[in-house]
Amino acid sequence: MPTEYPLLNAVIFASLGIVVLAVAGSILLKLAPLKMWRELGEERNVAVAIFAGAVAIGMSLIIAAAMH
Numbered sequence: 001m002p003t004e005y006p007l008l009n010a011v012i013f014a015s016l017g018i019v020v021l022a023v024a025g026s027i028l029l030k031l032a033p034l035k036m037w038r039e040l041g042e043e044r045n046v047a048v049a050i051f052a053g054a055v056a057i058g059m060s061l062i063i064a065a066a067m068h
Contacts, residue, residue, distance in 0.1 A: 017063050024059045 002009050029036055039045040
């Protein structure tokens with residue numbers, strides 16, 4: 001799949017990584033036992049915000065390692 005143009009490769013893999021991260025995030029929102037957006041927006045739950053950030057970073061690291 002890689003092309004001979006490094007910049008094009010970077011754009012392709014970055015786009016693919018963003019799509020995979022969005023899909024994984026939407027699956028997480030469906031599987032979570034609470035309404036995460038309500039907890040973040042209305043309740044301003046800091047623990048949920050830290051959890052969501054940690055999950056996003058963790059998924060990003062896994063996707064980056066898989067693409068590397």
